[in-house]
Amino acid sequence: MAPTAAAQTLVSPIPGPEPARSVTGMLDRPMSDPPAAPLSKSAARDLWDGLRRPDLWGRLGWLEIKRRYRRTTIGPFWNVISLAVFVVTVGTVGAGLWNQAASQYLPYLTSGMLVWMMISASANESCMLFVANTHLYRNGRFDFSTLAYSLVWRNFIVLLHHLVVYVVVVGILAPHLISPATLLAIPGLALLMINGVWVSLLLGMFCLRFRDVQQLVVSVIQISLFMTPVFWPADQLAAGTARSLFIHFNPLYHAVQVVRAPLLGEAPAAESYVAVILIAVIGSAVAFWAFTRFRKRVAYWS
Numbered sequence: 001m002a003p004t005a006a007a008q009t010l011v012s013p014i015p016g017p018e019p020a021r022s023v024t025g026m027l028d029r030p031m032s033d034p035p036a037a038p039l040s041k042s043a044a045r046d047l048w049d050g051l052r053r054p055d056l057w058g059r060l061g062w063l064e065i066k067r068r069y070r071r072t073t074i075g076p077f078w079n080v081i082s083l084a085v086f087v088v089t090v091g092t093v094g095a096g097l098w099n100q101a102a103s104q105y106l107p108y109l110t111s112g113m114l115v116w117m118m119i120s121a122s123a124n125e126s127c128m129l130f131v132a133n134t135h136l137y138r139n140g141r142f143d144f145s146t147l148a149y150s151l152v153w154r155n156f157i158v159l160l161h162h163l164v165v166y167v168v169v170v171g172i173l174a175p176h177l178i179s180p181a182t183l184l185a186i187p188g189l190a191l192l193m194i195n196g197v198w199v200s201l202l203l204g205m206f207c208l209r210f211r212d213v214q215q216l217v218v219s220v221i222q223i224s225l226f227m228t229p230v231f232w233p234a235d236q237l238a239a240g241t242a243r244s245l246f247i248h249f250n251p252l253y254h255a256v257q258v259v260r261a262p263l264l265g266e267a268p269a270a271e272s273y274v275a276v277i278l279i280a281v282i283g284s285a286v287a288f289w290a291f292t293r294f295r296k297r298v299a300y301w302s
Contacts, residue, residue, distance in 0.1 A: 041143075043292040050145030057146045061154030076161050083113065084165045090231070098233055103173040105233075110169045111263035112230040115192070115256045118159045120221045122196045125151055127214035129204030134302040144291075144298060148200035152193050159189075166263060177265040184267055188258035191276045195255070198280070198287035205294050208301045228252045251279055 041049075050057065069075040087110050095105040129147050136142050170177050207213045227246055229237075234253070237243045247253050254275035261268040 043288065043295050046143045046295065047145045047288075047291075050143035050149055053143070053146060054149075057149035058153055060146070060150040061157065064150070064154050065157060076158060077164075079158065080161050080164050083110075083117070083162055084168070087113065087165060087169065094231060098236060100233070107166075107170050107174050107177055107264060108233065108260075109231065110166050111260045112256055114159060114162050114166055114263070115259045116225065116228075116230050117162060118155050118192065119252065119255060120225070121158065122152065122155050123199060123203065123217060123221055125155070126200040126203035127207035127217055129200055130208040130298055130302055131211075138299055138302065144295060145197075145201065148197050148204070151200050152196040155196070156189070156193060170263075177263070179265045181265050181267050182262050184262035185259050188262060188268065188276075191258060191273075191280060192255060194280050195276070195283060198284045201291050202283070202287040205290060205298065208298065209294075224252055228256065230256065251275060255279075 065076060069078070072078065074081075087106060091102065091106040091109050094100075094109060095102045098105060126148075129151060130137075130144070133147050136147070137144060203213070203217060207217070225231075228250055229247065234247055237246065248271070254272040257272045258268045258276050261272070
């Protein structure tokens with residue numbers, strides 16, 4: 001008797017697994033999407049192409065600020081309030097500690113903290129430059145340098161918010177400090193931003209490869225705040241080895257001074273400009289060498 005259709009279905013052999021595809025065949029297949037970052041591009045081309053996209057890194061920097069203060073009422077002005085409270089409390093104590101008038105010490109402290117907060121924020125955020133933005137450069141064509149430009153730009157925007165505290169303090173206590181020399185703060189800020197780019201790239205790559213470096217950077221920045229004349233006036237330190245170590249050979253002091261001195265109505269010393277320019281040249285060369293050598297590994301380290 002001929003088997004029924006149901007019986008034929010029951011006794012039909014179970015289909016076996018599909019033959020495995022060779023790895024070579026899978027690699028030979030053309031990819032549907034282009035690689036996330038064009039590895040054939042040179043480091044110099046990456047830096048130049050990123051710099052030519054202010055619309056991109058400017059937008060990224062602004063959106064990051066908006067993200068941090070989402071659903072708040074006054075947004076980044078919370079930082080302004082925090083800085084104002086800090087200046088008033090610490091400035092009151094410091095003026096008595098250093099035997100200075102409030103009209104002299106508070107502008108000094110305010111202008112120094114403005115610059116220091118920009119420097120410290122840039123250094124600390126550089127450690128997460130590539131760690132926190134993998135979704136950008138792994139899912140599309142993206143110049144790595146754009147992240148560095150964005151970081152420097154957003155910290156510059158935060159500095160502009162903090163300038164409100166400086167204007168209020170100086171306008172009330174020492175309006176005579178605002179003079180034509182104040183315009184020298186502009187080239188000083190430009191030098192800081194140039195240094196911020198190479199610091200961001202260099203620390204970003206190191207912290208991506210060695211995650212412990214971030215904790216080291218945070219500790220160094222915290223200690224450097226007390227070793228650099230930000231709270232304490234530089235002229236309070238007597239001449240000698242300590243003054244040479246904490247002032248003349250302290251790169252952070254010169255970085256602060258090229259902006260703080262103009263805000264106090266003075267022209268920065270020539271040695272401060274020379275020091276910051278040398279740091280920019282040497283640091284940029286080292287960062288460019290590292291970026292050239294390790295740029296293609298950023299996506300694999302992330």
